[in-house]
Structure formats: C-alpha cells, structure tokens
Amino acid sequence: MVSKLDLYKVFCQVGKSESFSKAxxxxxxxxSAVSQAIMQLERELAIRLFIRTPRGVSLTNEGSLLFEYVKSAINLIDVGEEKILEFKNLTTGELKIGVGDTISRYFLLPYLEAFHTNYPNIKFKIVNGTTLELCSVLKSGGIDIAICNFPLDDPTLELIPCIDIQDIFVCGEKYKNLVSKPLALDEIIELPLILLEPNSNSRKYVEDYMISKGIKISPEFELGSHDLLLEFAKINLGIACVTKEFSQEYINRGLLYEVPLIEEIPKRNIGVCFLKSVSLSPASTKFVEIIENKQI
Structure with missing residues (x-):
C-alpha cells in the first residue's frame, strides 16, 4: 500500500522535473508507477494537478499552490533526517550529566576530556548535587545520566559500577599518635569526628555500617564537601572520614595520616546510573561506554 507521504514525494519530484520519465x-x-501515483493522488484530492503535454507535464494552478507547500514539507523532513543522522554520528547534540564536586574532580574529568577530544561538537551540561538529589533530577528528565556514589536501592535505575572506593579515617599532626596501632570502630567514635552532612550517600553508607555494628556516630563537624573534610582534618579539628582514593595527595605529601582500623569499612562503588525506562541518546551511550571501558 502506497502511503500519502510517498504519493507527495512522487508529486514533488514530478513537479520539479516536469516529466514523468525523469521523475x-x-x-x-x-x-507507469509514477503515473499511477499521480493519478491516485488526483483521485484522493479530487483535483487535477498536472497538464499533460507532448514535451512533458506542467502544474495546474491548483497543482502549483500545492507544490509549494509539499516542497517545503519534504525539505523539512529531509533536514530533520539529516539532523537525526548528525545526532547518531555524534556531530551535534548535548550531553547532560549529573555529578557531585568530588567525583567530578577526582574521577570524571579525564573521561570528559577524552569524550570532548573525540566528539568536540557535543555540548556538555553539568548538574551538581548529592547522589539523592541527582537521582531525583534524573527521574524528572533534567539529566541523561548521573555519576554518583553507590550503593543505590532504586529499581527504576540501571546501575553500572565503575570504580571501587574505600572509606577511611584520617588525621593531622596533632593526632598522629593514633596511627601507631590499629583502632576499633568503638574507639574511633570517642574521638572528635568530622563527617559529611547526613543527606550525603557516602555519610549514610558509613553510618549504616557503624549502626550495623551497634555503634552510633555523633560527629563534631558536619561538612558539605570532601575537600573541606581534608582541610578540617589538616588543621587538627578532628578525625575525618574520607574516601581514600580522593585523599591520596594529602596522604602522600604527609599533610594527613591514615588511621589504621582493626576492621576496615567494606568497599563501595562509584558508578553510572540512568533510567531503565528511557533509551539513552547516542551521546550518552558513547559516554557510558568510554567510562565502562576506561578509555582515557
């Protein structure tokens, strides 16, 4: 069955070439198929579109009017298909990523650089927030993917773990004596603790683990960023719970010391998440692939 759009495409081509044979x-x-298509369109519209002459065909007045509209519509469709092809080939488009400051700085930046090098015409929109905030924005359609702290318990999200991370406690020069022997978790909580804010997924993970051991945390300081945890510990305001992989510069330079534990907090992950119910754009798919395969 020939669709109305197919009939109009034939009509447009005949109108351009003014010849059934050329069209x-x-x-x-x-x-014969072209002639049949024009006859079918004329029957459906109940109007004559072309005048047949020995040298070819020419548009009637009504045909000329219709031709201008059909030509514009066909051109718009062609442009739309070209734009879709550009998106598929990653020559244009936008990638909306949700990520926190710490993960962005210590994990994401090399992947952003690698993607931008390969696909310079893709624009980035970076939305900042906590893991829980980013999951909410993800569900509202404000971002395509989120790079955040796991674990996450949400059946609507596809989760792809990318890197293991270890939560540790660090201290400055004042508490350096603590590193001489491993401490138990119930000894740690007797010290002035510096933790992230309660709405942080990282804080919740550590706190839930401590509670599972019958230990309740009561921090001296609750801060909004990982970098502040490091700085507060460096000036001896207490013992900070930080991510080891994101604190190595301070530890290697001797600005902070890792406090050994008798029982380490179990490792967790940082990873990519996106909605199961929504297909990723070509740009998002490629970016996730780069992170999964560590193409940096």
Whole structure:
C-alpha cells in the first residue's frame, strides 16, 4: 500500500522535473508507477494537478499552490533526517550529566576530556548535587545520566559500577599518635569526628555500617564537601572520614595520616546510573561506554 507521504514525494519530484520519465529515473521507479501515483493522488484530492503535454507535464494552478507547500514539507523532513543522522554520528547534540564536586574532580574529568577530544561538537551540561538529589533530577528528565556514589536501592535505575572506593579515617599532626596501632570502630567514635552532612550517600553508607555494628556516630563537624573534610582534618579539628582514593595527595605529601582500623569499612562503588525506562541518546551511550571501558 502506497502511503500519502510517498504519493507527495512522487508529486514533488514530478513537479520539479516536469516529466514523468525523469521523475521515474530519479526515484528509481517505473514511469507507469509514477503515473499511477499521480493519478491516485488526483483521485484522493479530487483535483487535477498536472497538464499533460507532448514535451512533458506542467502544474495546474491548483497543482502549483500545492507544490509549494509539499516542497517545503519534504525539505523539512529531509533536514530533520539529516539532523537525526548528525545526532547518531555524534556531530551535534548535548550531553547532560549529573555529578557531585568530588567525583567530578577526582574521577570524571579525564573521561570528559577524552569524550570532548573525540566528539568536540557535543555540548556538555553539568548538574551538581548529592547522589539523592541527582537521582531525583534524573527521574524528572533534567539529566541523561548521573555519576554518583553507590550503593543505590532504586529499581527504576540501571546501575553500572565503575570504580571501587574505600572509606577511611584520617588525621593531622596533632593526632598522629593514633596511627601507631590499629583502632576499633568503638574507639574511633570517642574521638572528635568530622563527617559529611547526613543527606550525603557516602555519610549514610558509613553510618549504616557503624549502626550495623551497634555503634552510633555523633560527629563534631558536619561538612558539605570532601575537600573541606581534608582541610578540617589538616588543621587538627578532628578525625575525618574520607574516601581514600580522593585523599591520596594529602596522604602522600604527609599533610594527613591514615588511621589504621582493626576492621576496615567494606568497599563501595562509584558508578553510572540512568533510567531503565528511557533509551539513552547516542551521546550518552558513547559516554557510558568510554567510562565502562576506561578509555582515557
């Protein structure tokens, strides 16, 4: 069955070439099929579109009016298909990523650089927030993917773990004596603790683990960023719970010391998440692939 759109495409080509035979050649159709398509369109519209002459065909007044509209519509469709092809080939588009400051700085930046090098015409929109905030924005359609702290318990999200991380406690020069022997968790909580804010997924993970051991945390300081944890510990305001992988510069330079534990907090992950119910854009798919395969 020939669709109305197919009929209009034939009509537009005949109108351009003013010849059934030329239109048939351009459309890779037989001349008879082209003639049948025009006759069908004329029947459906109940109007004559072309005047047949020995040298070809010419548009009637009504045909000329229709031709201008059909030509514009076909051109718009062609432009739309070209734009779709550009998106598929990653020559244009936008990638909306949700990520926190710490993960962005210590994990994400090399992947952003690698993606931008390969696909410079893709624009980035970076939305900042906690893991829980980013999951909410993800569900509202404000971002395509989120790079955040796991674990996450949400059946609507696809989770792809990317890197293992270890929560540790660090201290400055004042508490350096603590590193001489491993401490138990119930000894740690007797010290002035510096933790992230309660709405942080990282804080919740550590706190839930401590509670599972019958230990309740009561921090001296609750801060909004990982970098502040490091700085507060460095000036001896207490013992900070930080991510080891994101604190190595301070530890290697001797600005902070890792407090050994008898029982380490179990490792967790940082990873990519996105909605199961929504197909990723070509740009998002490629970016996730780069992170999964560590293409940096």
């Amino acid at each position: 048939a050649k351009d459309l890779y159709m037989t001349q």
